[in-house]
Amino acid sequence: MSLLERRKEDIERHLAKYPQKQSAVMPLLYIAQEEYGYITEEAMEEIASIVDTDVTQVRGIVGFYTMYYSQEKGKYLIQICTDLPCALRGAEAFSAKVCEALGIQPGETTDDGLFTVENVMCIGACDRAPVIQVNFKFYENMDMDSFNDLIEALRREHDAMQPYSHE
């Protein structure tokens, strides 16, 4: 099923916002990412045809902006701000502990595909450091206790979403 078939209403809503179709590239890429987990080649081709531009343009955009992914990430993308203001409040040490707890390095994904950890630039919550985003939702004033609680909650959420299986 094409992206347009899957999300016709959302796509049309975004197209209607702009006098020129190409402006809808960014919102359409987000829709593709929601649908497929990352930006697939087919999605780029389809978006190029929807907004009437060359696929090279779309590829250029995907490469330029950090929030579009060319490959799948963990189900929960954990982004830890380690930029200067957060680093002054212990964010680098916090990131190291998070990575240790999950057994991965920044940029890696856990073997079960659940968690990816990234160290990122300023995300605008410097007064509440250490701060992370999980799938772009803020979690602030973090420590390892609150982080471990969060991981537990996310694991439970994931488990609850798994279909019941008969063995």
Next chain:
Amino acid sequence: MTHILLRELDIPDIGKMEVYLANGGYDGLKKALSDHQPDDVINIVRESGLRGRGGAGFPAGVKWSFVPKDVFPKYVCVNADESEPGTFKDRQLMENNPHQLIEGALICAYAIQASAVYIYIRGEYWDIADHLDRKIAEARKKGFIGKNILKSGWDCEVYTHRGAGAYICGEETALLESLEGKRGQPRLRPPFPASEGLYAKPTVINNVETLSNVPYILVNGADAYREIGEGDSPGTKIFCLSGCVNKPGNYELPFGGETTFRKLIFEMGGGIPDGKQIKAILPAGASAAILPATDEVLDTPIVYGAFRAWGTDIGSASVIVLDEMVDIAWAAKKMINFFSHESCGQCTPCREGTYWLSRLYKRMDSGQADAGDIQTMDAVAAQMEGKCICALGEFAVNPVRATIKHFPEDYERAVGNGRLSRR
């Protein structure tokens, strides 16, 4: 002090439409539409002396007056791409007092006779963009957005547009490119956006905080606004206080008078944790030159241009405090890594310069640097100065040159001495 901007501190539910309306909300827009011609609105904002709060401090009303009268359609872009390290004021404004921003943007749109407002919001503020969409829908329901707004005959739409993780899109022409569905690479000027902006049509781009001031100015008048603040810096400013300070957060203070870094950091911010001494201040995130925390710096009333003698300015007023334990060369490395990561890659001095600088800091961090590397760092930065298409490249010079100038001992200590660290 009563707040003009962070009004939720005085009226907790100001974000709700009915509370906002009960406290004078949308009166500025109503007044603009019923009492004033568009040009009058521009004049009022010009007379108020309101200056752009995104960093450059350019007078907002003057910017609006550059828009040609006879070219249509026109656009207003709200710069909500808040990405400067240490800046988190627009986030608070949009979360807690969103209608004030929407109203300010609509008044601006009326003044220049724009037919659409695009709020360009950084992608990481995902939930805030959804929040704004809901607030826009509320305003539309009340007749403040859409066709024939308040029966004035003027039509205007308001939309949000998410960025996708590029600091450079806070640069106003990069923002326009991004909004047009392209890579966010700044344009050469002229032409300026006021004449050829979005889709090559006349466009005003203003920061969230700038536009959030506008309803107050329309309701109370330019003179009342000028009574707050000082001289060529009227009004209040939101200071984003972060780093080595007990109570980080946003503090809205009037320009000049008693507003000093000492008051901000020690009175509002509760001083430095663990009994440490203050060492330095970054007055505007990573972008403006560092200030050594001398008594003279701490006690200078803060207005635009107050720190000209130190080669720096308050910019967006994202004040990062560094205590005596902070290795300034380490802080500079963090800032250069930021600029290197965020360089759009379009112009050579910035793309190559920030890359080479980050390599030099990496070498220093690994203990391989010799004394000559400090001069090389300064020279590479100096060669970028004045040669870049946009301000990002120019900003990237500051963390290097100013830190070497004011804190040479931190660099000398790092030579041949292993890792740079927070300590």
